[in-house]
Structures are given as structure tokens and as C-alpha cells.
Amino acid sequence: MTTLIEARDLTKKYGKHTALDRASFNVEPGRIVGLIGPNGAGKTSALRAILGLTTYEGRLSVLGHEPFRERAALMHDACFIADVAVLPSWLMVDQAIDFVAGVHPRFRRDRATALLAKTNVTGKRRMHELSKGMKTQVHLALTMAIDAQLLVLDEPTLGLDILARRAFYDALVNDYMDETRTILITTHQVEEIENLLTDVLFIEKGRIVLDSSLEEIATRYAAVAVTADRLDAARAERPFYERRMLGKVILYFENPDHQKLAEFGELHTPTVSDLFVAKLSGAAQ
Amino acid sequence: MNTSSSANTMVWLVRREFWENRAIWMLPAVIGGLLILAALFGTYQVLGAADLATVQAVVQAGAVDGMLMIVILFFIVMSIYSTWYLLDCLYADRKDRSILFWKSLPITDTATVLCKLGVALIVIPCIYFAIADATTLLVSFIVSVRASTYVGGSLWHASNWIGIQGLWLYLIVTSAVWYLPLAGWLLVVSAWAKRAVMLWSILPPVAVILAERLLIGTHVLASELGERLGGYFAQAFQYTPGDANWVVTGIPDHGSITTPVSVLRFVNLEGFFSSPETWIGAVVGVALIAAAVQLRIRRTET
Numbered sequence: 001m002t003t004l005i006e007a008r009d010l011t012k013k014y015g016k017h018t019a020l021d022r023a024s025f026n027v028e029p030g031r032i033v034g035l036i037g038p039n040g041a042g043k044t045s046a047l048r049a050i051l052g053l054t055t056y057e058g059r060l061s062v063l064g065h066e067p068f069r070e071r072a073a074l075m076h077d078a079c080f081i082a083d084v085a086v087l088p089s090w091l092m093v094d095q096a097i098d099f100v101a102g103v104h105p106r107f108r109r110d111r112a113t114a115l116l117a118k119t120n121v122t123g124k125r126r127m128h129e130l131s132k133g134m135k136t137q138v139h140l141a142l143t144m145a146i147d148a149q150l151l152v153l154d155e156p157t158l159g160l161d162i163l164a165r166r167a168f169y170d171a172l173v174n175d176y177m178d179e180t181r182t183i184l185i186t187t188h189q190v191e192e193i194e195n196l197l198t199d200v201l202f203i204e205k206g207r208i209v210l211d212s213s214l215e216e217i218a219t220r221y222a223a224v225a226v227t228a229d230r231l232d233a234a235r236a237e238r239p240f241y242e243r244r245m246l247g248k249v250i251l252y253f254e255n256p257d258h259q260k261l262a263e264f265g266e267l268h269t270p271t272v273s274d275l276f277v278a279k280l281s282g283a284a285q
Numbered sequence: 286m287n288t289s290s291s292a293n294t295m296v297w298l299v300r301r302e303f304w305e306n307r308a309i310w311m312l313p314a315v316i317g318g319l320l321i322l323a324a325l326f327g328t329y330q331v332l333g334a335a336d337l338a339t340v341q342a343v344v345q346a347g348a349v350d351g352m353l354m355i356v357i358l359f360f361i362v363m364s365i366y367s368t369w370y371l372l373d374c375l376y377a378d379r380k381d382r383s384i385l386f387w388k389s390l391p392i393t394d395t396a397t398v399l400c401k402l403g404v405a406l407i408v409i410p411c412i413y414f415a416i417a418d419a420t421t422l423l424v425s426f427i428v429s430v431r432a433s434t435y436v437g438g439s440l441w442h443a444s445n446w447i448g449i450q451g452l453w454l455y456l457i458v459t460s461a462v463w464y465l466p467l468a469g470w471l472l473v474v475s476a477w478a479k480r481a482v483m484l485w486s487i488l489p490p491v492a493v494i495l496a497e498r499l500l501i502g503t504h505v506l507a508s509e510l511g512e513r514l515g516g517y518f519a520q521a522f523q524y525t526p527g528d529a530n531w532v533v534t535g536i537p538d539h540g541s542i543t544t545p546v547s548v549l550r551f552v553n554l555e556g557f558f559s560s561p562e563t564w565i566g567a568v569v570g571v572a573l574i575a576a577a578v579q580l581r582i583r584r585t586e587t
Contacts, residue, residue, distance in 0.1 A: 053388060055583065068582075071582075072391050073391070075388075075391040076391045086381060088305065099297055099300075103298075103390055105290070
């Protein structure tokens with residue numbers, strides 16, 4: 001299968017501010033990719049460019065389309081929920097289903113109604129009558145009922161309580177995801193999604209600082225908790241980040257010499273969130 | 286996209302506009318309802334103490350005037366509503382940010398803009414036409430029954446009815462062409478403004494007019510705009526008082542009443558469509574609509 005998203009030197013400027021600075025990355029089919037970065041790192045700009053909502057410089061191909069010029073054609077095979085997207089207040093739930101069913105050839109009404117049946121939302125309600133969580137559930141049901149090759153989620157569970165968030169991610173992995181689909185997702189709650197991701201893209205100041213699969217992370221990075229007496233010896237192995245915790249110091253290494261590091265304590269693969277903090281703070285240290 | 290699926294998308298887009306803007310049909314329905322209520326329960330007052338023959342003569346001669354009044358009332362309300370609709374239609378979903386939901390669907394921005402334009406210039410006028418017709422029919426019926434002695438069959442001349450239908454069709458087509466540049470401008474503002482669409486629709490032309498007057502000392506734009514906004518009836522219709530288009534009905538002891546022979550006599554079909562002003566305006570309108578589409582593609586935030 002061919003590459004789904006191909007970005008080369010993707011750049012987006014707003015006046016003097018550079019939101020994306022020659023970012024290059026690929027997204028392969030069948031993956032669940034987390035685009036992770038601090039506020040203002042360029043996550044939303046990257047997603048907007050991928051979805052054809054904004055102009056950009058550089059080269060970008062999504063499902064073989066040039067997003068900005070061919071947004072409508074792209075939306076046949078891709079769908080998205082943007083963080084700020086809200087369903088219009090006047091729209092009835094039934095109307096929303098009818099409309100998407102009417103204009104989207106890949107929409108499966110039965111799936112949307114099945115997803116909504118699990119919620120407390122009824123068809124005759126207008127969006128302004130629904131709570132924020134219910135609105136999000138309607139939006140997710142509409143989007144997940146589209147047989148798209150690419151699903152882009154920008155903070156999809158914003159405003160949902162923990163039960164609804166868990167239910168959403170379970171449905172995403174168990175009911176929605178299969179080898180024909182690809183998901184690109186951003187969220188601030190990295191802990192909640194790190195178990196389902198297959199790949200991560202770390203973005204900082206408009207640049208991609210890490211582009212890796214989770215398997216690669218396991219071989220490329222290691223963390224070891226070191227007691228104070230061995231700290232200087234361990235530091236000689238040049239960790240890129242360290243963090244104090246419960247009287248020990250956790251040191252993070254890139255391209256580690258596993259045998260050597262094992263002398264200082266038990267080695268483990270850092271979690272995505274730890275690695276994210278380590279990578280971004282490490283650069284500053 | 287093939288033709289059948291884009292036609293299908295258009296149907297859904299128009300339906301969507303009805304869901305969002307229920308005033309499209311509610312406003313004319315309320316006006317029609319009020320006129321019907323007035324016909325049902327109002328007190329008819331005709332020429333004070335005039336005799337039966339005089340009143341019959343006046344009703345006979347003036348029936349077409351009454352029908353025209355209804356057309357004009359609906360046309361004025363429609364013009365105001367459509368102006369507001371065009372100004373709001375590409376702004377509302379940017380304001381409530383639902384534009385990102387609409388843009389997540391496989392619908393081109395060109396289709397979206399053209400649909401809204403079509404609703405304003407064709408769908409809304411056709412609805413006003415239908416409701417105005419139904420209203421005229423019911424009011425005529427009620428008046429004929431309630432005041433049968435005076436009115437008799439004078440409200441039911443086929444030529445009057447055919448004339449009104451023709452007039453509506455002529456109004457819909459010519460006003461759409463004449464006001465195309467205005468519609469295009471309103472769409473541009475609606476697709477572009479971050480807030481205060483009303484203000485933005487008025488301020489730039491006023492600023493240019495003032496700048497022209499102060500810097501160059503001319504008022505070309507002011508007169509062009511005035512001509513466009515106020516010149517529709519002069520362009521689309523022709524009438525000269527006292528000529529063969531008018532019937533003067535003498536009424537004993539009350540002078541006379543002047544009514545049009547047929548409303549279609551005033552239609553200036555050939556003059557309207559052969560005038561360069563009509564087509565220059567249309568070209569400007571098309572350019573502005575194209576600009577609105579480009580803005581719609583680029584602007585997703587307010």
C-alpha cells in the first residue's frame with residue numbers, strides 16, 4: 001500500500017509568525033498516529049493543512065490529493081472532527097443524519113443510529129438542547145459512521161467525562177479501526193491514547209522533533225532509575241534528560257547501550273508521555 | 286462528482302437552508318395569514334354614502350390595484366429578507382464555528398455559495414410568489430363572499446390573474462439579474478467579515494464615495510450605486526401616465542378612477558434585456574460571486 005500522507009517541507013506562516021517550519025513526515029496506512037506537541041506547536045496548523053482548510057507552502061499529498069485544491073474530493077475518503085468544530089445549534093439530530101446520508105456516499109446510516117442508540121440522545125433534539133458531551137457524541141457517531149480511509153481527530157473527547165472518553169476510545173479501536181483505516185489524532189491527554197497509538201509524531205515550534213513507531217521507541221530509548229550513589233557514573237553515559245522521583249533519579253537515554261545501562265538499575269522503555277516531556281524539556285536543559 | 290450526485294447534493298443543501306432559516310417560509314406565511322385575517326374579520330368601508338352602482342364600478346375597475354398591492358407588499362418584504370439572508374448566510378456558520386463540520390463533508394465551496402445564492406434569488410422569490418398567490422386567492426374569495434352584493438364576480442377576471450402570474454415571473458427573473466452585483470457584494474462581505482456584517486456591507490462603499498468626492502471631486506460611484514439600488518423599476522418597467530395603457534372609468538358623482546389595462550403592459554422586457562447596464566451589472570455580479578467563493582475556500586474562522 002502507498003503512503004497515505006506525505007508532507008515535505010510543510011510550512012505555514014501567519015504574518016511574521018511561523019506555525020509550521022519545514023515539517024516533513026509520512027503517515028502509512030493502517031496506523032494510529034498521535035500528533036503530539038505543546039500548545040502553539042503547530043498541531044492544528046498541520047491538521048488544517050492536511051484537511052485542505054488552509055493554504056501552505058511546501059509539498060503535501062493526502063490520499064493522492066492536494067488538500068487545499070481538492071478538499072471536497074478528499075472528504076470522500078477522509079473525515080475529521082476539529083477541536084473547535086461544533087454542530088450548528090439549530091440542527092436536529094435526525095436532520096444531521098439525513099443530511100450526511102444525503103451528501104456522503106460512504107456514510108452508513110445503520111452504524112450512526114446504532115452508535116447513537118448507545119447514548120441518551122434522541123432524534124428530535126436540537127443541538128442547542130444537548131449538553132456538550134452529548135453534542136460530541138453525536139458528532140463522533142456521524143463521523144465514525146463514514147467509511148473513510150483517513151480519520152483525523154483533533155482533541156476529539158474535549159468536554160467528555162472519563163466514562164464517555166473511555167467508551168469512545170474503546171469503540172475506536174474495537175469497532176472502527178481495521179487494517180484499511182488510518183487515524184491521525186491529537187490530544188492533550190496523551191496518557192489516554194498512548195496504549196492505542198502505533199506511531200507518534202512529536203512537534204515543537206512547527207518542526208517535527210520525533211517521528212517514530214512505538215516499536216522503534218522501545219529500541220531507541222531507554223530510561224533507568226538510578227540511586228544517588230551511582231548517579232555520576234550513570235551520567236557519564238550522557239542521558240538527554242533526567243528527572244528526580246522518590247529519592248531516585250530517572251535518566252533517559254537515546255540509542256542506549258542496554259548492557260552497560262543495566263548496571264545502574266532496571267531499564268524500561270519510557271511511556272509516550274514521559275518521552276514527550278523528556279524530549280521537549282531535554283532540549284531545553 | 287457526476288451530475289446526478291451533484292444535483293442530489295444541491296437538493297440537500299437547499300433543504301438545509303430551510304432547516305436553518307425557517308423564516309424563509311414563515312415570514313411570508315405570517316403576512317399572508319394577517320391579510321387573510323383582515324379580510325375575514327375586518328370592516329369593509331367603501332366610499333361612504335355612495336350608491337350601489339358607484340361602489341360596484343369602483344370595485345370592478347380597482348380589482349387589479351388590490352392584487353398589485355399584495356404583490357408589492359410581498360416583494361418589499363422579500364427584498365429586505367433576502368438582503369439579510371445573503372449577508373448572514375456565509376457568516377453564521379463561521380460565527381458558531383460549525384463551518385468546520387460543513388467543510389468535513391464532500392461538498393465544494395462553489396456548490397455551497399451557489400446554493401445560497403440560488404436560494405436568495407430563486408427559491409425565496411418563488412416561495413413568496415406562491416404564498417402571495419394563495420393569499421390573493423383566499424382574500425379574493427373571502428371578499429367576494431362577504432361583500433357579494435358589491436363585489437360580485439369582479440375579482441375573478443382571468444386576465445387579471447394571468448397578468449399577476451406573468452408579473453411575478455418577470456419580477457423574479459429581472460430582479461435576480463439586476464440585483465446580481467448587490468447579491469455578489471453581500472456574499473463577499475458575508476464570506477469575509479470577522480464581525481458586524483451589516484456595517485461592513487455599507488462602510489466600504491460609503492468610504493469610497495467620500496474619498497472620491499473629497500479627493501477627485503466627482504461622484505461617479507455614488508450615482509452608479511444610486512442607479513443600481515433605486516433604478517430597478519425604471520429599468521424593468523415603463524409607464525407614462527395618461528397613455529393607452531390606462532383605463533379611465535367614470536364614476537357618477539365621484540369623478541373617475543384610473544387603472545392599468547393590464548399589468549403586463551408596463552413590462553419592459555426588451556428594454557431591460559437589451560440595456561448594457563443590465564449586462565454590465567451581471568458581469569460585475571458574477572465577478573463578485575467568484576470572489577465570494579474564493580473567500581469561502583480560504584476563510585474558516587471569524
